[in-house]
Amino acid sequence: MKLVTYPDVEMMMIDLANKLAGELNTVLFHAEQASIALPGGTTPGPLYDALCASSLDWRRVRVLPTDERLVPPDSPRSNEGMIRARLLTGAAAEAQMIALRPGADGMDGLAGRVAEVLPLDILLLGMGADMHIASLFPGAPELEDALRADAPPVMQITPPAQPEPRLSLTAPALRSATIVHILITGADKRAALERAVEIDDPLLAPVCAVLGSATIHWAE
Numbered sequence: 001m002k003l004v005t006y007p008d009v010e011m012m013m014i015d016l017a018n019k020l021a022g023e024l025n026t027v028l029f030h031a032e033q034a035s036i037a038l039p040g041g042t043t044p045g046p047l048y049d050a051l052c053a054s055s056l057d058w059r060r061v062r063v064l065p066t067d068e069r070l071v072p073p074d075s076p077r078s079n080e081g082m083i084r085a086r087l088l089t090g091a092a093a094e095a096q097m098i099a100l101r102p103g104a105d106g107m108d109g110l111a112g113r114v115a116e117v118l119p120l121d122i123l124l125l126g127m128g129a130d131m132h133i134a135s136l137f138p139g140a141p142e143l144e145d146a147l148r149a150d151a152p153p154v155m156q157i158t159p160p161a162q163p164e165p166r167l168s169l170t171a172p173a174l175r176s177a178t179i180v181h182i183l184i185t186g187a188d189k190r191a192a193l194e195r196a197v198e199i200d201d202p203l204l205a206p207v208c209a210v211l212g213s214a215t216i217h218w219a220e
């Protein structure tokens with residue numbers, strides 16, 4: 001695990017956007033397509049505002065939400081909707097979004113579409129103060145199965161104390177990433193990160209499923 005601390009949030013968002021753009025370009029030097037999984041939530045919006053202006057061949061970039069709330073795509077709570085609004089605009093409008101929602105072909109069809117994007121080249125995660133990542137929440141009844149090495153790439157999760165069920169990439173899908181970044185802000189999440197390092201158990205602190213290979217970006 002590597003921790004990068006920034007003097008302020010704005011500088012962190014600009015620096016991480018440049019890092020992600022460079023990493024995507026490097027993948028595209030060597031491969032026809034690049035895959036990146038991105039979180040929703042309230043933190044990454046300014047990052048996406050900076051990243052969408054990056055000069056790269058976005059047509060060859062496949063974007064996958066790390067998780068999705070079971071709400072309509074036009075709901076203000078939709079992660080896909082937030083990523084589309086803040087990232088798939090400007091230069092990045094041509095990126096391919098792999099929606100994390102089942103179609104007529106159900107969860108099997110969705111799992112097949114996600115599997116086509118694995119292994120991930122780049123994974124960006126947020127983290128809750130309860131140490132959840134994606135929608136792998138402590139206390140969720142499905143968590144143990146979602147942490148198994150033989151878990152399907154995506155599962156429906158019932159997080160305690162959330163308004164709706166979620167769909168989430170599972171631990172093996174998240175761990176498939178070559179590059180892992182975690183973006184957090186504030187003292188509470190910094191303390192949660194330190195707790196997770198102490199706990200060192202993904203069942204109690206799901207972020208531990210990827211912590212070893214991650215670069216954590218933090219500002220107050």
Ligand SMILES: O=C(O)[C@H](O)[C@@H](O)[C@H](O)[C@H](O)COP(=O)(O)O
Nearest residue numbers: 039040041042043126127133134
């Ligand atoms: O659906 C979501 O909300 C995200 O994918 C989730 O995993 C998020 O990264 C954390 O909950 C942190 O959320 P904030 O950035 O809003 O604190």
